[in-house]
Amino acid sequence: MAPRVLISDALSPAAVQIFKDRGVEVDFQPNLGKDKEKLAAIIGNYDGLAIRSATKVTPKIIEQATNLKVIGRAGIGVDNVDIPAATAKGIIVMNTPFGNSITTAEHAITMMLALAREIPQADASTQAGKWEKNRFMGVEITGKTLGVIGCGNIGSIVADRAHGLKMKVIAYDPFLSPERAVDLGVEKVELPELFRRADFITLHTPLTEKTRNIISADAIATMKKGVRIINCARGGLVDETALRAALDAGQVAGAAFDVFTEEPATQNVLFGHPNVICTPHLGASTTEAQENVALQVAEQMSDYLLQGAISNAVNFPSITAEEAPRLKPMVELAEKLGSFAGQLTETGLVKVQITYEGHVAQMKTKALTSAALAGLLRPMLQDVNFVSAPVVARERGIVVEEVTREHEGDYESLITVTVETERRTRSVCGTVFADGRPRIVNIKGIRVDAEFGKSMLYVTNDDAPGFIGRFASLLGEAGLNIATFNLGRDAPGGNAIALVEVDGEVPAEVLERVGKIPNVQQARALRF
Template identity: 80%
Template sequence: MTAPKVLISDALSEAAVQIFKDRGIDVDFQPNLGKDKDKLAEIIGNYDGLAIRSATKATAKILEKANRLKVIGRAGIGVDNVEIPAATAKGIIVMNTPFGNSITTAEHAITMMLSLAREIPAADASTQAGKWEKNRFMGVEITAKTLGVIGCGNIGSIVADRALGLKMKVIAFDPFLSPERAKDLGVEKVELEDIFKRADFITLHTPLTDKTKNIIDAAAIAKMKKGVRIINCARGGLVDENALAEALKSGHVAGAAFDVFSEEPATKNVLFGLPNVICTPHLGASTTEAQENVALQVAEQMSDYLLTGAITNAINFPSITAEEAPKLKPFIELAEKLGSFAGQLTETGITKVTITYEGEVAEMKIKALTSAVLSGLLRPMLGDINVVSAPVIAKERGMVVDEVVRAAESDYESLITLTVTTEKQERSVSGTVYADGKPRLVDIKGIRVDAEFGSSMIYVTNEDKPGFIGKFASLLGDAKVNIATFNLGRHTEGGDAIALVTIDGPAPTEVLEKVQALPQVKQVKALTF
């Protein structure tokens, strides 16, 4: 097997490059390539992985040419420079390193808060200019003050911990913060309005989304205490900078410390030059330790994925541990083939998909399995679908996808049942993985079977009447179609029956037409896996 090939197109540390090499990955280190989008587009098709920082822009145009690419790893948290929908459509996993620079960013926020409280930058500039303005810089203590944390995830919780160590009272707004977690952190969980009313200092640690854009605007500022101080080391655009500038000028807001801006690089901004405003050029992650940490982390994550299938910190796919990956692999194959089986038999619009996981498989990473089912199901109808893009496409098509998890109720240790509801009917198919690791079909529309998936198959539904099998086999024999396996099943004597035959090579159209013409046959389909 040839070694996976990774391109590093931004400045990553030598230690990160070495991790790839030590893991047996062929690495091409071109730290300045990210700035040359034409050159990047020209060569991207030669690589399985792309490791980047913020200089490389992985646009749809570049990704269009990335036919081999399986993973993009961003050393850092922000993936604004990667077109996620384009990557998802091509089945490219996009990973970031959300924890590698958490401490550094949290420390920067605390540093900005302390600098703001004591007006350190302005006092330093004044003193170094030869002035001795001792009475001009009257700061405030932070002890016993209330810090409002907006977003108490990974970085926000570190800020809260440090602030508690500085003897502040910490209140936090985060819809995803559980009361138990708040208690463990030692913070009071509150609503956003409470932060505005009660906080002496407000620090933001939330991603920029449609819901969080301008989360602090003129209306929010009007609700705040007079003399509040605002710190933003998270994302530009969380605060309406024009509204903040007005509040700083009026004195309602006593100070602001910003590391991020709505437009970056920020060579000019409405906040620049205002008294008691501290600005830094997006330094949140800029420490030697953080830069090294994220580089090493992204190298490990990408290597794990390319070599074992383990997925960590992916933006567009569920995480799968190195331990889970080998156990999951045969079930992902089963899930995709069950989806493909149903998809090839479905001729009208799908309204609902129900996937039932029974037994041991119910304890596995079912989100990944559901993605595989949907990819197999949609591919016969929509073409270029993959496990990464399938859930997004199903949602866009208005399909209801239900996942049911339950203890084993059948003879199998693990069973996956896919039920597809269309405008005209409902069809179920079940499968399992035996000890040999091969996926098997075990039930089709309530009829028991035991069939492996062959690369070329013929599926027939018919009435259970004497003579059908002989005629069917004769038609295949006359056309010199060689039968590899022959599986039969029926509901009841004389009732509905199915035949599932694996053949060598594709099924000729004229043979399918002759089978369809047999009096007992209801439906005949050629299937490929």
């Protein structure tokens, strides 16, 4: 059955056609996003929801989205989607961060040039018939220093365009490597140095608690007198009140803003100042950019719904179309190993270590770790899923460690889940053979070779004669048919385990009787 996607905002006909061409059933209702009640009433019928900014995906809508697997936002901002609610429900949220990068970078450069030459003010004056030739004395761009705060995708394009204008570019970005800075031809500096040296400052960083008011009154006081500030990134990066005071005092010569702390910005402290240029969040507003992000979101959503490939998700690691088929059996293995450990865990979890050896260590281990955590936590927290598991683990203070190693043992790929609780540490290892089916190959250091069955019995005991006969007889008397029987021990007469697949549920009274067999340490029923 073909997946169904609802488009509740205005996406281009070409994007609609992409869904159809890929074999996705699409329902195009471009005005539906404005009607929350109607959207909530029908959202349960769809596997995917494609939106722009008009649709607000609230917890109430997500609650009704019983089949929804993916939300695709045509654009970079996902402020209109409740990410925690979507994550908790296991819904992938994608955006298109690169579809409008060139357009936004060009807007920043345009704003900088307009600011340098006071273009909007000169235009208004000239069209009013004033011809104030001596009033508008601008500054040259050539040879000036441009400070770029945030040198990611958009910031690096701005730097490239600035080089074309013969500017010197300095950049502050904690994630910018020295090698990448050399490739971009920018000088990497710390923030205080950028403030001290820049003639123009342009912002291209997301809004976080660390970047909020990154340009503050204190920061402005350290800048060159006559600096010009451009913000086409996010409202809230600049303390607008402090900037207005600096403009009034002449410390800042001008500002060009496309984004504001509160939007729509029908009033703002910056409005009305003669050296301020404002546009209504036009950074991504070109015909090409709007088309690009629409086509991109259609491709991304189709890839996920049809192939399991994940790109540009804000709440899950990316998985390419090539990786998805190879990853799928490993995801199943990781989840079942996690589930095995979770079903045996009775006390509070303290730490989880997931070790990847061999070929699997080269795969997207973040996705595998999410699967292992989902399996581990689900026996205790029923509604946890692949997407929400890392968040749930973090909220509960569980330490999660990933370890990757080269090929060491008998298996091409090996995943080990080690769980540390308040009382003990337990580990279980598994692999996937050529048949594609996941197997347990080691429990607590004891070698076994067992496939995961739907219903299983796990028994630990002292290795002594007579156990197997009594155990098998007891299951037979209870009418439980044995499908597979797997045994292992660490040494003759030492610790032993039995992992037995049975047909049907294991009644509690049978479990109790198994626990009373001499030398049995524990008996647990498992479901996979």
